[in-house]
Amino acid sequence: MTKLKIAVQKSGRLQEKTVALLKECGLSFNNGPNRLKADAHNFPAEILYLRDDDIPQYVQDGVADVGIVGENVFVEKRKDIDLIERLDFAKCRLSIAVAKSIDYESTDFLQGRKIATSYPVIVQKFLDDNGVSAEIHEISGSVEIAPGIGLADAICDIVSTGSTLLGNGLKEVETVMKSEAILVSGKNLGSDKQQILDQLIFRIKSVKAAKNNKYLLLNAPNESIETITKVMPGMKSPTVTPLQEPGWSSLHSVVNEDDFWNKIDQLKSLGAQGILVVPIEKMIL
Ligand code: ATP
Ligand code: ZN
Secondary structure, X not given: OOOEEEEEEOOOOOHHHHHHHHHHOOOOOOOOOOOOEEXXXXXXXXXXXXXXXXXXXXXXXXXXXXXXXXHHHHHHHOOOOEEEEEOOOOOEEEEEEEEOOOOOOOHHHHOOOEEEEOXXXXXXXXXXXXXXXOEEEEOOOOHHHOOOOOOOOEEEEEEOOOHHHXXXXXXXXXXXXXXXXXXXXXXXXXXXXXXXHHHHHHHXXXXXXXXXXXXXXXXXXXXXXXXXXXXXXXXXXXEEEEOOOOOEEEEEEEEEOOOHHHHHHHHHHOOOEEEEEEEOOOOOO
16 A cells, blocks of 8 residues: 655654644554654554654655655755645744844844854855855854854854843844745655645645634624624624524634734624634634
């Protein structure tokens, strides 16, 4: 039987959420720190546990058919593989940071300086785009200590909250790229594997949509139903059921997470009461 080989990070910041996503897609498999691979019991797939940096290469070579990696690693490794789907987790950015004491005004500061990073390809492109020539010093870990020990004038590293930078006496001065976890695929998987992948993508989209939407229930005076429908049109239109109390109805609909609180404010001002917000487990589009 054909199986789709899915590469996931063995341990690290992507691991837990990647495994959680695949499980939410209905794949049941064993995972543990000492495993190299695991069969899904109920889906034609095999999970391979790898270092995230190696995933693009393995996908290009066909050792794995698809993989889940940070977009930063995908861009840095420049392999002949495709970005299939953004996954809405492991959101971070690659930023340039310099010592807090530096009076940084523009990328001109970087001219002729030394920049320490684990992402030389991405940094070089950023420098080229900004017409700056600087020396890139590639190091694989603890990049943030480089300025303090005199190894570099600036760094380019992953930032999510910025607290690690602050803790090392640095400040963020340029965003080089934004990143999140993505699904990548090799070229020409063949029709059997492509079919399994399409099924997986369909499930991932349903899980993502569910996370980005909420089920909303509320009571409203009948004269507001039309206006409220415009605020929460839902997948087709809201369900409207009469309440026992004359002149009132209950409305049910799906609302997007974007702009959620603004919508709630609008609904309240239209006379909505007893508003309930319920998470959606899966949303089939
Ligand atoms: P490995 O041992 O597999 O090589 P690693 O140390 O290179 O792991 P991690 O720190 O686990 O990598 O990060 C993996 C990916 O998670 C990064 O490439 C990035 O896309 C994302 N990431 C890293 N740090 C953060 C963060 N603070 N917040 C959100 N996402 C992050
Ligand atoms: Zn890594």
